[in-house]
Amino acid sequence: MRRILGPTMACAACALLAVPAAAQETEVNWATFWVGTNPLKPWGEALLEGFNAEYDGQYEIVTEEIPGDKQYRDKMRADAVADALPDLITGNTALMKDLRDSGRVVDLMPYLEADPEWRDSFFDNAFDTYLTAEGELYALPYSRDYIGIFYNKAMFEEAGIEEFPRTWEAFFEACDTLSAAGFIPMATEGDWTTRLMWANMIGTQPGGAEWLSTAGGEGDLELVGNAPVVAGTEMLRRMFEEGCTNEDAFTGQYATGATLFLQAEAAMIANGPWMIPNIKGVNTETAEGLGEDVDYAVSPGAGDERGLIIVTGEAGFAVGAKEQDKIDGSVAFLKYLTSDEQMLNQAVMVSRFGPTRMELSEEQRGQLEPMLLDIVAESEDVQHTYPHTNITMPTSIIQEFINSWPVYARGQIDTETFLEILEDAQ
Structure with missing residues (x-):
């Protein structure tokens, strides 16, 4: 297996947390199939709008829309072979495994270790699906599905x-x-x-x-x-x-x-x-x-x-960026994606729970689809x-x-x- 890309060796920990000194906004490309009739489209639009507003002047997510799950997976695999992956890629476990094997994606574990609060917000087994035997994390889960x-x-x-x-x-x-x-x-x-x-x-x-x-x-x-x-x-x-x-x-x-x-x-x-x-x-x-x-x-x-x-990590995000500023922007997006606010948005908009520890209030539970709550209750x-x-x-x-x-x-x-x-x- 090819080794997953790691952070720049020189002052890697500093690079994880650094804010770009220049005022110029960093553009991060997200290739997505959450378009058309895809049920994830509403949440994807909310993520894009919210992140770009919150990080205005620092990062901007720009999407490359590729309709169709299969067409998307085929293109991402071809991009990996050509060493031309976009900065952010999402997909199922099969695609993520292929990206891992290509050696073209970033090891995300150092970024989680550099932010213990973010790391500890996930369930204990949340990373298992995407963790290699060497402890490298080649994708970040965003779902826990029943x-x-x-x-x-x-x-x-x-x-x-x-x-x-x-x-x-x-x-x-x-x-x-x-x-x-x-x-x-x-x-x-x-x-x-x-x-x-x-x-x-x-x-x-x-x-x-x-x-x-x-x-x-x-x-x-x-x-x-x-x-x-x-x-x-x-x-x-x-x-x-x-x-x-x-x-x-x-x-x-x-x-x-x-x-x-x-x-x-x-x-x-x-x-x-x-x-x-x-x-x-x-x-x-x-x-x-x-x-x-x-x-x-x-x-x-x-x-x-x-x-x-029951699957944690049926789908995930991988980072294919090469430049450190684009990697940092991609990681910032993943933190935003897995925030309590966006995990609740996912549950409300897509009827899909996230892999993070989030206590729902009665008011928040009232926003969720009854079918989703019923299947979780029946799982017991x-x-x-x-x-x-x-x-x-x-x-x-x-x-x-x-x-x-x-x-x-x-x-x-x-x-x-x-x-x-x-x-x-x-």
């Missing part, structure tokens, strides 16, 4: 289903009932939402949660013969074989499944709470009344032992919690999953062969 399954209560009621299923057998029975009523039971696309269900089906197997929580370290993953992985993978294929998902569930494009759910054509979708604004019609055209019809649930489980994906009553596959698995396995899942789901290869293909991709 990722459940959205479901359309109106569709469930019309089909005669009284509650969200608590067991996997009840889940498959619900799929049959919803199909018979003319609904697509579960919206997927062969990538993100499919892999969330994969994590749920692995994580609720005996030993599955422990494996997902500990397997993401150094070394290759063992998938073939891994009992919870085998059982969860075969259950995922059963979901397709028994008609629980849409027929075009192999595009690899998030919009495939999301549109079906937002237009009330599918009854369920696995996704994070950041989808709540879209469900409520923010920046998105949805079926009439959808916001009132949708609720959020934890995953079914084996024998009523339900599960929930689940038997299994675990991360999703972006945390556990390297990008190479995830990409091979997208490529090979259609062949496996259609029964053209068996489970052992599918898992061998994924293992060999490492």
